[in-house]
Amino acid sequence: MVNRKELHPDSSPQAAFGAQLRRAREGKGWKQEDLAAEMEYSSTHISAVETGRKMPTSRFSRSADRALGVGDLFQRKWRELSHGILLEGFSEYVGYEGRAVEIRLYEIGIIPGLLQTPDYARVLADSAVQRGAITPEQADERVAFLLERQQALERTRPPMVFVVMDESCVRRTIGGSALMEAQLERLTEFAARPNTVLQVAPFDMGERRTFDLPVYLLTLSDRSMLAYAESQAQGHLDRETSGVVPMLNAYHQLQAEALSQASSVAMIQQLRKGTP
Structure with missing residues (x-):
């Protein structure tokens, strides 16, 4: 003692x-x-x-x-x-995400968290520290929390994961060219998995883009669904069918308008080669 x-x-x-x-x-x-x-x-x-x-x-x-x-x-x-370090509602969402059988993601501006490399995630967290938005300790926790989310998906029977990214996600350079090269390589590896679909929503979709904010949709083992959407300062988790079904329909419309997975991967490979 x-x-x-x-x-x-x-x-x-x-x-x-x-x-x-x-x-x-x-x-x-x-x-x-x-x-x-x-x-x-x-x-x-x-x-x-x-x-x-x-x-x-x-x-x-x-x-x-x-x-x-x-x-x-x-x-x-x-x-x-x-x-x-977490928006309201997100920690509850993550609890469901870890046991979902289907995950549908849409992101604008940055690579979705589940697909980020540790270095990419670290640069984003450190940038938030520099802006005074979070502390260095919270930055460490933010990155650790993200890696835990990713590990939760590496299970014996992984979920189907559908990802649609706005073109800005892959064209916006985060952390320099070398870091982005590794991040784009991660995306191509993700697309090659048997339980994933990766699509890019190109800029020329224009007004046909169905979402203006990030959206996450989960299907659980009992086939129930929930949706999570967030703004810059607030997140909202919706379990009501009346709210989730219209978002699912909009997601399907988005997938129909987005590039195919093959065309999306081709765009990413062009960016890796430095081709506009």
Whole structure:
């Protein structure tokens, strides 16, 4: 107990999370090494989270809930803590995304998160730090959270993933030419998978483009559907059929007007060669 560090849970949400984790651990009579073994993390990692020196992740929070048998306590705490990195409604959406059987995405301006390379995601996060929109710690969490989302799709029976990207996504340079080359290569690899469809919505679609904001549509195993759409500052999750079905119809119309996958990949390959 000599090295026990006094905690100050009122100093920050991160400190409050750490203090709650210590209370739950000690309530079971466990040392940090015991909790580390149950969660499959190092005791050093547990200590860093408890003392507020390390930001917990979504995966860490889920693991803590399972190990300590506290329901979804730490997942809820993490959602409160991560409010600065996620738009309202998005953390709930991600919970469904990880178990969807079909995922339909439409994005404008940037490559969809599920298709981003770590370097591409890092540049976007660091840019937000430079603008003062998030802290460096939140940038780290934003990137880690995205990589967790991507890993959740690498399961034994992966979902079908349909992606339509506005042409601006592939023509907008993020992080320089070398980074974009790697990112465009990732897109071609994605398109080659048996459970994916990748299409580009070209600029000359004009008024036939059915969405002006990013849209995500999920189909769950019971065939129920939900939709998530967001603006610059707010996200909205819709489970009502009356709201989801019109968005699904608009998505199908968008797919019909977009380039085929073969033509989309050809455009991406031209960009990789530096051909306009």
